[in-house]
Amino acid sequence: MSVDIPATEEELLAMPDEDYMNEAQLGYFRRLLLKEREEVETTLEEMRHGLGTAESSGDDSDRAASEEELRYTLRQADRETRLWRKINATLDRIDEGEYGYCDETGDPIGLKRLLLRPTATLSIEAKQRQEQQENHFARRRGGQ
Template identity: 65%
Template sequence: MPLPFIEDESQLLAMPEGAYMNEAQLDFFRRRLLAEQAELEAALEETRRTIVDSRGAGDEADLAANEETLRLLLRQADRETRLLRKIVGTLKRLNEGDYGFCEETGAPIGLRRLLLRPTATLCLEAKQRQEQREHHYARRHSA
């Protein structure tokens, strides 16, 4: 019997707990990740075009404003590139059967967390522990 096609989040969340990461759920997240990947690739291409087209011309004020805009565009392109790499890695994990499970504990990450952050690799508890370690490390090394 074929699994149901999940069209929206409410259908996904209505599925029984035992259906976690079945083929229908994997397909839902694969489609979501591929759509986000396509959007990011288009946005990154537009950002790159804008950077190339932003040749400096005009007086000093224009050049300074253009330089600031260019700096912001480069930061945006960097963020988009990093997120794109995360999505590619997530799609690889999905294809390998590791998607939806915590890299640290092996426990389910949870549908609600994956809906908010489809590239999540840690369950909430493991993520909290990681943030506590980072906070503790930062405090120790800033003193």
């Protein structure tokens, strides 16, 4: 049996609430995540290529500028690698039937939130609680 995967966000959002995380919606997010993973992989490959061709000659200011650019590229590569891992973990969640539901509460995360952040694992309420706790602990550490 073939499932019609929504082509647009509007089609996805027009689906009834009782259809939450049906095959069509899962297919939409799988396609979205696979596209995003491909973009991340392309970016990482470009970074690897750029690192391989980086120059280290020139005067001290040229070398300093090159080193700063290298640090920036490595930080960006680290962020992209973390995103790549998160996308893969999210694709696993789709395969396991856990996608779209909050890790903390088990409640639906919601289509609008998933469209904004397809790798989300927490509902907006759970994420806000987590951030409040992090801020609370950060303030307590800073005040000691």
